Each structure stands twice: as structure tokens, then as C-alpha cells.
Amino acid sequence: ELKVEQNPLFLSMQEGKNYTIYCNYSTTSDRLYWYRQDPGKSLxxxxxLLSNGAVKQEGRLMASLDTKARLSTLHITAAVHDLSATYFCAVENQGGKLIFGQGTELSVKP
Amino acid sequence: EPEVTQTPSHQVTQMGQEVILRCVPISNHLYFYWYRQILGQKVEFLVSFYNNEISEKSEIFDDQFSVERPDGSNFTLKIRSTKLEDSAMYFCASSESASSYEQYFGPGTRLTVT
Known part of the structure; x- marks a missing residue:
């Protein structure tokens, strides 16, 4: 059974600092997704990320995938308050279903 | 930009009652999913649906649950006899294909069972 684990589960950061969220998963998959969820909202x-070594960047966020290590990272550069949210990684299992991690609740403080 | 829509946004029901949650997936998508999220917890897969039949379902998706695509646009999740533990946010998602294609999530329906 595929298991997905994120850490940390809670992250309190100061604005301007860098940090990384880790997503480990238990069985072979080369398809991984990152989602953001604001309180009470959708994903x-x-x-x-669809292949080993994939790296994607959007603004202050950068995600990477290492399928051999079964690890994805979400790196936050120079955090700003607007990035406060819960971040989920999800690994695609056979048939397309997504198995989600527990989520990382990020709080960026001035 | 096309989006997945869901109605209602919030449904309050009494234990034992039937509820139907509705979703309109993105029009050219062929694969449909329901997920649920109990408050403060992770998102859990319930069921996937393709070509008018269930592709896969989780252990959560027992005989109390059913899905249907009654017409060309709607995708519904029915809970026959709701329990307190069914209280959660229910998300519908759709994708163009089963694998390696992004799933687009709807805004969710918050179900409260009293």
C-alpha cells in the first residue's frame, strides 16, 4: 500500500527566510503533484512532476522529484506572508488516484 | 478558464438521511474522482469513474456510497444513510486522462451530519 509522508507538519517561518518541505513515499511512482490549500478552500x-529529476519553479517556490530516493522537495525562497497556507504533496498511484501526504501547515510571520 | 463546479457549497443533514452531492467536471475531461477531507486531516481518495463505471474505489467507499453520471455534464456522489463520521469536505476532481494528467479540483461541498 502506497504511503506518503510529509515533514514537517507545521512550519513557522519568518519573512525572508528559506525552507524546504519534504515528501517521502513508499512505493515506485514517477508522478507527483504539489497542491496549496488555503483555510476552508479547495486545492x-x-x-x-512527471519524471525523475524533474524540477519546476514558480515565483518563490521550487519543486523537485527524485524517484530513486522516492522523495520530492518543495523549497521556499525568501518567504512572504502570502505563502501562508497548507501544502500537500500527492503521489499518483495506478489508475490515476492520488494518495496525499498529511499536509504541511506553513505560517509566515513578519 | 474552465473549472470544476460543485453544489451545494454546504449541506447540513440529519443522521440517517440521504444526500446527493453534485459536480460538473470540466467539459472535455473523461476521468472523474471524489475525495474527502475530514476537518484538519489529509485528503483521502474515495472513488474514480470512467466510461460510466467505477474504475477504483477505496475502503471508505462502502455500500452506503454510490456515484453516477446521470447526463453528459453532471457527476454525483450519493450517501444513502449518512453517519456522523461522514461529516467532511467532499471534493470532486476531473482529468483528461487517468495517468500523468493533472486533476483539477472543485471548490468542495462541506457536509455536516447532525
């Missing part, structure tokens, strides 16, 4: 797609 907003951030990145789609």
Missing part, C-alpha cells in the same frame, strides 16, 4: 495545483 490549488502548484506543480506537476
Amino acid at each position: 490549488e495545483s502548484l506543480f506537476v
Whole structure:
């Protein structure tokens, strides 16, 4: 059974600092997705990573995928308050279903 | 930009009642999904649907649950006899294909069972 684990689960950062969220998964997959969720809202797609070594960047966020290590990272550069949200990674299992991590609740403080 | 829509946004029901949650997927998408998220917890897969039949379902998706595509645009999730533990946010998602294609999520329906 595919398991997906994120860490940390809670992250309090100061504005301007850098940090990384980790997503580990238990079985072979080369398709991984990152989503952002604001409180009470739906899931907003951030990145789609479809192959080993994939790296994607959008603004202050950069995601990478290492399928051999079964690890994806979401790196935050020079955090700003607007990035405060919960971030989920999701690994695609056979048939297209997504298995989500527990989520990382990010709080960026001035 | 096309989007997945869901109605209602919030549904309050009494235990034992039937509820139907509705979704309109993106029009050229062929694969449809329901997920749920209990408050403060992770998102969990319920069921996937393609070509008018269930492709896969999770252990959560027991005999109380059913899905249907009654016409060319709607995709529904029915819970026959709701329990307190069914209280959650239910998200519909759709994608062009089953694999390596982004799933687009709807805004969700918050179901409260009292």
C-alpha cells in the first residue's frame, strides 16, 4: 500500500527566510503533484512532476522529484506572508488516484 | 478558464438521511474522482469513474456510497444513510486522462451530519 509522508507538519517561518518541505513515499511512482490549500478552500495545483529529476519553479517556490530516493522537495525562497497556507504533496498511484501526504501547515510571520 | 463546479457549497443533514452531492467536471475531461477531507486531516481518495463505471474505489467507499453520471455534464456522489463520521469536505476532481494528467479540483461541498 502506497504511503506518503510529509515533514514537517507545521512550519513557522519568518519573512525572508528559506525552507524546504519534504515528501517521502513508499512505493515506485514517477508522478507527483504539489497542491496549496488555503483555510476552508479547495486545492490549488502548484506543480506537476512527471519524471525523475524533474524540477519546476514558480515565483518563490521550487519543486523537485527524485524517484530513486522516492522523495520530492518543495523549497521556499525568501518567504512572504502570502505563502501562508497548507501544502500537500500527492503521489499518483495506478489508475490515476492520488494518495496525499498529511499536509504541511506553513505560517509566515513578519 | 474552465473549472470544476460543485453544489451545494454546504449541506447540513440529519443522521440517517440521504444526500446527493453534485459536480460538473470540466467539459472535455473523461476521468472523474471524489475525495474527502475530514476537518484538519489529509485528503483521502474515495472513488474514480470512467466510461460510466467505477474504475477504483477505496475502503471508505462502502455500500452506503454510490456515484453516477446521470447526463453528459453532471457527476454525483450519493450517501444513502449518512453517519456522523461522514461529516467532511467532499471534493470532486476531473482529468483528461487517468495517468500523468493533472486533476483539477472543485471548490468542495462541506457536509455536516447532525
